[in-house]
Amino acid sequence: MSAFLEIKDLHAKVGDKEILKGVNLTIESGKVMAIMGPNGCGKSTLSAVITGNPTYQVTGGSILFKGKDLLKMTPDERANAGVFLAFQRPTELPGVSMAQLLKAALNAKRTFLKEKPLDAVQFMKHLKVRATALGITDEMLKRSVNVGFSGGEKKRLETFQMAVLEPDFCILDEMDSGLDVDALKVVGGAISVMREEKRSFMIITHHDDLLRYVAPDKVAIMRDGKILQVGDKELVAKVEEKGYDNF
Amino acid sequence: MTISKLPFLFNRQEKVLIHHPDEHEWQFIVQERGELEAFFLPINQNLKVSVILNGAGAKSDIKCAYLSNENNDLKLDIQVLHKVKNTTSNQQIKGLATGESSVLLTAGIEIPKNTNGCEGYQNHRGILLSDKAKISATPQLEIWSEDVVCSHGSAVGPLPDDELFYLETRGLKKSQAEKLLLSSFFNDIVPGEFRTHIKEWMEQNV
Ligand SMILES: Nc1ncnc2c1ncn2[C@@H]1O[C@H](COP(=O)(O)OP(=O)(O)OP(=O)(O)O)[C@@H](O)[C@H]1O
Ligand SMILES: [Mg+2]
Numbered sequence: 001m002s003a004f005l006e007i008k009d010l011h012a013k014v015g016d017k018e019i020l021k022g023v024n025l026t027i028e029s030g031k032v033m034a035i036m037g038p039n040g041c042g043k044s045t046l047s048a049v050i051t052g053n054p055t056y057q058v059t060g061g062s063i064l065f066k067g068k069d070l071l072k073m074t075p076d077e078r079a080n081a082g083v084f085l086a087f088q089r090p091t092e093l094p095g096v097s098m099a100q101l102l103k104a105a106l107n108a109k110r111t112f113l114k115e116k117p118l119d120a121v122q123f124m125k126h127l128k129v130r131a132t133a134l135g136i137t138d139e140m141l142k143r144s145v146n147v148g149f150s151g152g153e154k155k156r157l158e159t160f161q162m163a164v165l166e167p168d169f170c171i172l173d174e175m176d177s178g179l180d181v182d183a184l185k186v187v188g189g190a191i192s193v194m195r196e197e198k199r200s201f202m203i204i205t206h207h208d209d210l211l212r213y214v215a216p217d218k219v220a221i222m223r224d225g226k227i228l229q230v231g232d233k234e235l236v237a238k239v240e241e242k243g244y245d246n247f
Numbered sequence: 248m249t250i251s252k253l254p255f256l257f258n259r260q261e262k263v264l265i266h267h268p269d270e271h272e273w274q275f276i277v278q279e280r281g282e283l284e285a286f287f288l289p290i291n292q293n294l295k296v297s298v299i300l301n302g303a304g305a306k307s308d309i310k311c312a313y314l315s316n317e318n319n320d321l322k323l324d325i326q327v328l329h330k331v332k333n334t335t336s337n338q339q340i341k342g343l344a345t346g347e348s349s350v351l352l353t354a355g356i357e358i359p360k361n362t363n364g365c366e367g368y369q370n371h372r373g374i375l376l377s378d379k380a381k382i383s384a385t386p387q388l389e390i391w392s393e394d395v396v397c398s399h400g401s402a403v404g405p406l407p408d409d410e411l412f413y414l415e416t417r418g419l420k421k422s423q424a425e426k427l428l429l430s431s432f433f434n435d436i437v438p439g440e441f442r443t444h445i446k447e448w449m450e451q452n453v
Contacts, residue, residue, distance in 0.1 A: 051416050054408070075415035076424075084416070091413040095431030104427055105417040112418070161417065 002067040004029040004200050005169060010061035012049045019045045021225035022061070027169075030197040034211055034236065035204045037222030038244045043204045044088050046222070047171045051085045052078050065169065079105075080112035082168030086158035086175055088204075093145035098136075098157065101145055102127060102164050109165065130163040134190055135183075151178035159187045163194065170194070171202045176210035188213025208236045221247045257281035258302075264438055271295060277305040277334075287311040288441055290448060291319040291348075298327045300334035307335075310436040312445065313342035315350050315380075316452045326355040326387075333364040339436050340369075343429070345376035345452050355387035356397065363394040371401040374432070376425065376453060426453050 005027040012020040019042045027033045037043055049056050050063060052075035063070040070078055093101070106126070107117045118126065131141065134156055146154050155175055162170055172191070179187060191201065191214045203210060211233070219235040221228045221244070228247045229235070238246070254274035255263075258281045265273065266288040272295045277283045279302025287294055291314070298307045307327060315321045327336040336356060344350050356367040367390075373382035384401045406428050414424035426449060433445055 053412055074421075075412060076418050076420050079416050079418035087413070091409045093410055093413065093428065095434070096427055100427065100430075101414070101417060104414075104419055104423060108418040108420070108423065165417070 002064060003027070004031075004066060005202075006062075006064040007050075008062045008064075010046075010049065010063065011059045012045060012056045013059055014045075014056055018059075019056070019225055020049065023222075023225070023227055025220060025227050025230070027200050027202060028217075029200055030195075031217040032195070032201045032203060032214055034216035034219045034233075035202060035222055036206065036219060036236070036239050036244075041222050042225045043222055044173055047085050047088075047173050047202070047204065050078075050171065051075055051083060076108065079167070080109050083171070084162055084165060084167035084169065085171045086155070086162055086173060088173035088177075090146045090154045090158055092147045094147055096145050097142050098145050098160075099127070099141045102161065105161075105165060127164060130160060133193075134160045134163065134186060136160050152180060152183050155179055156183060156187060159190050163190055166194075168199050169202070170199065171204070172210075173204045174206070175203070176205055176207060179209075184209055185213065208240055211236055223247060254297075254299075257283045257305075260284075264441065266290075266441060266444060273297070275299070275307070276301050277307055278302040280304040281306075283307040283309075285309050286436070286438055286441070288313075288437070288444060289321065289323065290314045290444065291316065291321065293322045294324065295322075296325045298325075298336065300327065300329050300336060301331060303331055303333045305331070305334045307337070309336070309338045311338070311340045311342075312433050312437050312441075313340070313350060313352075314445065314448045314452075315342070315344045315346075315348040316448075317346045317348060319346075319348045321348070321350045323350065323352045323354075325353075327357070327367065329356070329358040329362055329365045329367060332362055334362075335366045336368070338369040338371075340371040341373070341433055341436055342382065343374050343376055343432075343452075344380035344382050347377070347379040349381040350383070352382065352384040353387055354384070354399075355389065356399070357387075357389040358392045358395050358397075360391040362392045365392065365394075366396045368397070369399040371403075373401075373403040374429070375403065375405045422453060429453060 003026050007023055007025040010020050010023040035043055110117055216233050220230045254276050256276050258278040260282040262284040264286045271293045274297045275283050276299045354369055358365050371384050382403045386399050390397055411424045
């Protein structure tokens, strides 16, 4: 059987600048992989390439997701196949509300799966349960997506979208930066609830803040566009203590 | 309002909403304390609007939403003349161009010498929905009086890539993402009764 996610010798650049310089990484089904690495080493670029951001050109290598060649798929096809990214810096969408966005997204997924769209009552119910759990108010659902929200609120809204869309592969890019202690607990809880056999997580982080609530199965250390080492969760403490110079 | 001979005279507060398939030339004269509020919706159609603020306290508020597709060439010309002191004008123009269409917008404000205490505002945003569509906007500001408040701005370009990408990562096809981003684009200028025209156009062209 093929791995859940298998990245081989992945190279990507922007303009003339090579950012990913041969990334190799395998994530198994049902696992949490933490990715740690210094600023600018290419963590967000990796998440952008996995999700199909056209800013980055892939110049070599492959990404297989449940046996499917992700690099041949459009961003929306990847999303509907189950790939989700909680952005490090979520994009503002003036004029589009969170409720509108999620309705369109859920229906896109259901159309893709050849299911009927949710009716208004089912949709609101699906949203409300998760909104309550994550402290998302009705007012936040009505406002333009990410416009004028605080850093921590944006992160919670990203987590909320993940909870609503129930993707199989969740990439969380620095979810823990900007979250206060209580929000961290709430977000950590939401992720833990979602952990199951068919779902994997890639948690990009600089600290053990979120990892205290969501214990990683493995930790990968990234530097200068490559994965240098993959180990178990003891690596987190090593990074916290000694930084990246020893890798 | 009933349509009679040009130009239309305004000496009180009045609202006109214009989506008129055959007529594309409009002239308005706003008299003392008259207030004109007009909305135009040219769809693959030329438009020529001239407003003369002709009495003290006269105001005009012109809103225009344009749509062009296929290989249509649109000429939109909106001119406001502040003929007397203490008059106020505002122009808000928004539009979409797709296919191989082109839009040429000239929007003007004229405030002659010694016409004091006037305010004139103008704002335009055009969105290009295809590589071959063109929108060129030339503001014509002829401000000869010194005691005025004026501002203008114009921005033309495609929908922002990062906004489209964000929506695509949520599972929306590019065309659905475009539709969603555009669904509220005209809301601040288009009166409710005209939204269906825009919706229909978008269904066919986005
Ligand atoms: N669109 C772009 N244009 C130019 N350079 C880019 C672009 N995107 C990323 N880079 C560069 O690529 C490198 C990797 O950036 P990336 O955002 O992936 O780092 P990161 O590991 O996520 O860092 P951080 O921990 O600060 O979030 C950086 O040097 C960055 O400046
Ligand atoms: Mg980053």
